[in-house]
Amino acid sequence: MPIERTHPLAPDAAPRDLWLAMRRGAMGRCPHCGEGRLFAGFLAVAPACERCGEVFHHHRADDLPAYIVIAIVGHVVVGGMLAAETHGDWPLWLHVGLWPTLTIVLSLAMIRPIKGAIVSLQWALRMHGFSAQPDGDDMPVLRPRAEDLETGSAAR
Numbered sequence: 010m011p012i013e014r015t016h017p018l019a020p021d022a023a024p025r026d027l028w029l030a031m032r033r034g035a036m037g038r039c040p041h042c043g044e045g046r047l048f049a050g051f052l053a054v055a056p057a058c059e060r061c062g063e064v065f066h067h068h069r070a071d072d073l074p075a076y077i078v079i080a081i082v083g084h085v086v087v088g089g090m091l092a093a094e095t096h097g098d099w100p101l102w103l104h105v106g107l108w109p110t111l112t113i114v115l116s117l118a119m120i121r122p123i124k125g126a127i128v129s130l131q132w133a134l135r136m137h138g139f140s141a142q143p144d145g146d147d148m149p150v151l152r153p154r155a156e157d158l159e160t161g162s163a164a165r
């Protein structure tokens with residue numbers, strides 16, 4: 010069952026399918042058309058879709074994909090280490106070789122799909138400027154007042 014969301018600031022805008030968008034993003038595809046590339050590099054998000062023109066620079070995935078990867082990989086690796094210590098009699102060289110390698114491989118394999126899904130989630134929920142309306146939390150442009158310029162108090 011698709012979850013469709015509209016934005017309170019753009020209630021007339023077409024609803025966006027959250028799970029479809031996140032699946033497309035996890036595959037590295039544009040959450041809007043599903044054909045263009047979401048990434049311009051390994052983790053660098055493209056400024057816009059080359060197929061449909063959807064703009065991606067609004068995304069603010071920040072550190073969330075890394076936190077999700079750390080939580081998942083940490084549970085898998087630490088759980089595996091504890092299970093191996095509890096139920097197995099593995100030699101030390103196997104522990105030294107397996108767990109760091111598994112950590113690196115899982116982290117590199119998961120970070121890009123998770124980042125794509127997070128950016129697509131933001132797109133589907135019309136967060137951070139992905140709606141037709143301007144961002145509500147953008148920093149205002151600060152300009153000195155005319156009377157401060159006249160008195161020179163803006164230099165403070």
Ligand SMILES: [Zn+2]
Pocket residue numbers: 039040041042043044045058059060061062063
């Ligand atoms: Zn597109």
